[in-house]
Amino acid sequence: MSKEGVIYRISGPVVTATGMSAGMYDVVRVGDEGLMGEVIELHGEKAVIQVYEDTSGIRPGEPVINTGETLSVSLGPGLLTQIYDGIQRPLPTLEEVMGVFITRGVDADAFDLEKKWTFEAVVEKGAAVEGGQVIGHVQETETIVHKIMVPPTMSGVVKNIKSGDFNVTETVCTLEDGSEIQMMQKWPVRTPRPYRQKYAPDTPLITGMRILDFLFPLAKGGAAGIPGPFGSGKTVTQQSLAKYSDAQIVVYIGCGERGNEMTEVLDEFPHLIDPNTGKPLMNRTVMIANTSNMPVAAREASVYTGITIAEYFRDMGYDVALMADSTSRWAEAMREISSRLEEMPGEEGYPAYLSSRIAEFYERAGRVETKNGDDGSVTVIGAVSPPGGDISEPVSQGTLRIVKVFWGLDAGLARQRHFPAINWLNSYSLYPQSLNQWFRDNIAQDFPEIRTQISGLLQIEAELQEIVQLVGSDALPVDQQLTLEVARMIREFFLQQNGFHDVDAYCDINLQYSMSKAILSFQEAAKNAMAAGAQLNDVVNVPARTALMRGRFEKGYIDTIDDMVKTMIDEIGATVEDN
Amino acid sequence: MTGKEYRTITDVKGPLVFLNKTEPVAFGEIVTIRLADGSIKNGQVLDTSDDLVIVQVFEGTAKIDRTAGVTFMGDVFKLPVSKDLVGRILDGAGRPRDGGPDIVAEENADIIGAAINPFSRQSPHDFIQTGISAIDCCTTLVRGQKLPIFSASGLPHNDIALQIARQAKLKGSDEQFIVVFCAMGITAEEYNFFRSDLERTGALENAALFVNLADDPAVERIITPRLALTAAEYLAFEHDYHVLVIYTDMTNYCDALRQIGAAREEVPGRRGYPGYMYTDLAMLYERAGIVKGKKGSITQFPILTMPGDDITHPIPDLSGYITEGQIVISRELHQQGIYPPINVLPSLSRLMGSCIGADTTREDHKSVSDQMYAAYAQGRELRGLVAIVGEDALNERDKQLLDFSGVFEDRFLRQSRDEDRSIDETLDLCWELMSSIDTKYLVRLDQKWIEKYHPDNKA
C-alpha cells in the first residue's frame, strides 16, 4: 500500500478510495483537482473520505493522495479579525483567488505567512519550559496580546530565544534538544487541547441582556443551549452575545446558516465598540462562516475548527466565548454523511453517536487552569433549530442533557414582538447557586433575593393569567390586579430589550439591579397607597412611572434612575390625597 | 466528448436506473438514454463507482428496459445562457417551449451554481415598493432578499405574486425588474393565468419563463429551479439586471425530492422527506442577494402551499429556517372576502430594519408599523375574549382596539388587484385608521410623529 490510491466510488460528498494506506482522520487530496478530504471510515482495502468541496465532475480512477496529516488548524497571530470557512481558509483570500463565487481546489494559508509581528520574549535562555508555557508576547490587535506558547507536546530548556520582528514561520526559540518553536503551531481539531485541571465555574458571563444575566445567568466556562423555531431570535441573541458579553475573545461560528447574516456581522463589527474595552469589537473576534449552501462536510468540521481556536486562546489565560449558530445544522451534516456511509441510523435518521458527539463538543467548554498556570475559560453557546419548534427531537434533547443553561425561545412571544423572546417560565440556569456569591460581592448583597422575588412574581402572574382567561381581570381582587401590573412592568420594562436599540440593547449589570429594585419600589409604594385608599388606576398612571420606564432608552439612565424612582414614589403617595 | 453507448442496465427502480461495467463516469454527469423506439430521455449521475452507476432520469423511467442505450455526455448539467433568455419561454429542462429558436449560448453555466462567498456579499438595503400596503408597511421587501409566500391550496397566492411582479419598483425610480418565473408542477390553468397576465401587462418581454407543469416529468422539477436561478445569476451578475425570481410551487419540488430519496432507499427524515432537504433548499434560496462589485441583484419570491395549512410541516418549516422572513396567507381572511388575505401577525421581513426610515421610506415608518401591528394583534386577541364575555364587558380602550382590528382588515389590508399604493399613501392611511384610537393608547408611536402626522394635528 502506498500514499497514493485511486477513487473507487463517489456519492455526493463521500468518496471511497482503494489502494491507499490510510489512518482514521488523515487528510487526503482527492481527484485531479486535489480537493481536500478527510478519512472517516476504513473498510479493509477501502478508505471512505468526506470531501470538503463539491465533488461533481470527479470520476472513479482519479488519484487520491494521503497527506499523512490529520485535520488541523493553524494557530498563531493573525487569527483575530479574520473570517474563515469551515476548514480555516480565509474568505478574503478565497475572494482574491476565485472571485465572489466559491469554486474549488484552492488552498489558502490560514493567515499571512509573510507578515512580521513584534515578538517580545518573556523567558530567558536557560529557562526550563513545558508544553503550554508562555514564552513571548505579540500585540496582535489594539486590545489583545497574543501569547506565544510552547506547543503542548514539547518541553525542554531554552537554548536560544530572541525578541524582534518575525513572521509566523520563523523560529523564535530553540530548545536544548534542538526543537524549534515558531509563532504558528498546528493542532488537530478533533482532539481537545490539554490543560492542568478543570475548575468549577464561579463567575458569570455578563451579557448585558437583562433576562439572561438576571434570571438565567451563564457562567464563564459554562455551556448554554438556545433552542427555538425559525424567526424566534436565535441569531439576534447570539449576535448580541458576540457584541456585548464580557468575554475577552469571541469565536463566532455561522454553521449552515445564511450568508447575509455573516455579511451583517462583517459590516457591523468593525464599527461597533466593545462596551467593556471601548475599542472596536472586531479586535477580539474570530469568525467562521460555513453557510447552508457551502459543502456539508466542511460544515461538519466548522464547529471543531472553532472550538480548537477557542481553546487556544483559553490556553493564553483568556475568557473566550464561542457561539455556534446553529448546532442543528452541524448535526444534520453528520446525519447526511452517516447516511451516505449507510450506517445504521438512530432516532430520526441521525447516527447513533449523535448524542455522544454533542456531549463531547460541549465538554470542551470549561474553566481551566492552563498549562501555563493561568485561569482561562471557554464558554459555549449553541443555537438549536428544532423542526417545527418541537424540542422533543434528538438534537435538542442531546443538548439539554449536557448544557446547564437553557434559554428557550418561544414562537408566541416572538409573534407578540416580545424580544428577546425567551420564555421565562420554562428556561433555566443551573448556575445561580455557584454564582450567587459573585453577585453578592460584586453587585449587591441582596442580588439573589431580588432575583427570587422577580421570578416569583412572574410565576404568580402565570397562575393569575389562567383565571383572567376565564373571568377577565376586573373580577380579580385589587391586590391581585396590582400584582398583574407589577408583573407586566417586569415583562415590558425589564425583560423586553430590543437587540437593535442604540442604548437599551446593552444594559450594565448594575443598572439591571437598579431597574429590578425600581419595580419592587413601585410595588411597595402602590401597595401602601392603595391600602390608604388610592385607586389602582391612578397609581399605575402616575407620569413619573411612565418617565421611569421610558428612561431606559436614554443614555445616562444609571445616574438618573434613582431620582426617577423617588419622584414616582412621591407621585404615587400623592394619589392618596387626591382621593 | 460524448462517449460510447452502454447497454448494461441492470435495474430500474422509480426514477432511477442502475447500470454496470462502464468507463469511469463523473459524479453529476449528464446522461442520455435512447429507447428502442428511438425516443430520448435525459438524466444525471447520482452515484458512481467502478462497479455501479446510478442515474436519476428526469422524464421518468417509463418504457426503459435493459436494452436501452445509455450515453454519458462527459459533462455536468449546463444551461446555455444569454441575454436572449429575456422574453423566452422554456420548458422545465431548458428547451424552448415557445416555438422559438434554441438559445445561442454566450456561455454555458453549471446549473448547480457555486456558493457566494459570504465575505463577498453586500447587505441588502434598498426598499422595494410593492404597492401592497400590508407588505410595504409591515413586512417590507428589500432588494436582494428571499421572502417566500406561505400559502395553501385554494388561496390567491398567484394573484399576489403577479401583483408584486407588476408593481415592484424602487421608490422614486422606474428601473424595471426582470422577472424569472419558474413553474414546478403547477396546472396548465395556473400557468396560463400567469402567462396571460404577464402578456397583458407587457411584462413577458422582460421575463424568462421556465415551465414544468403538473403533467410534465416530476423528477425534472429538481432541475427546473436550478435552471431558473442560473439564468437569474447570469442576468444579474453579468448583465447588471435586477432580477425577481418567482417560483411556484416549492411543495411540488420537495415532493420530487422525496420521490428520489425513496427510490434510493434512503433513511427518510420527517414525513418521508430526505434528511438533506434543508441543505438542498438552501442551495436554491441562498442564490439570492447582492455581491460586491456587481450592479445587479437577485430577489426571490418562492411560493409554497402548506400541506394541511400546517406551518410546522417540513416544507414551510425548513424554508422558514433559510429564508429572510415569510409572508403568510390566511384562509380565514380569504373566506372573509379580503384580498390580499395576508396575515401580518405570523409574517415577518427580517431585513426590514435595514431599509426603512427617513432616508428610504419615511421617518415614521418604524413607529407606525410597530403600532399598527401591536394594535391589530391586541384587537384580534380581544375577538376571542368578546366571544366569551360579550362586547359590553370591554373597557373603552379595548373597544377601540377591537373596532380597529376590523378597520385594519377592511381598509388597510383590503385593496384591489391593480391598486398600487405608494408608501406615503400607505403610511397616511395608517395614520387615518389609527386616529380612531385615542392617542393615549397609541404608546408605540413616537410623540414627535404624532405631532407631525396625526390627522388631528395635520389640519
Ligand SMILES: Nc1ncnc2c1ncn2[C@@H]1O[C@H](COP(=O)(O)OP(=O)(O)OP(=O)(O)O)[C@@H](O)[C@H]1O
Ligand atoms: N432581541 C431582539 N430584539 C429585536 N428584535 C428581535 C430580537 N430577537 C429577534 N428579533 C426579531 O426577530 C427576527 C428573527 O430573529 P432571528 O433571525 O434571530 O431568528 P432565528 O431564531 O435565528 O431564526 P432562524 O432559525 O430562521 O435563523 C429578527 O429579524 C428580528 O426582527
Ligand SMILES: [Mg+2]
Ligand atoms: Mg438564525
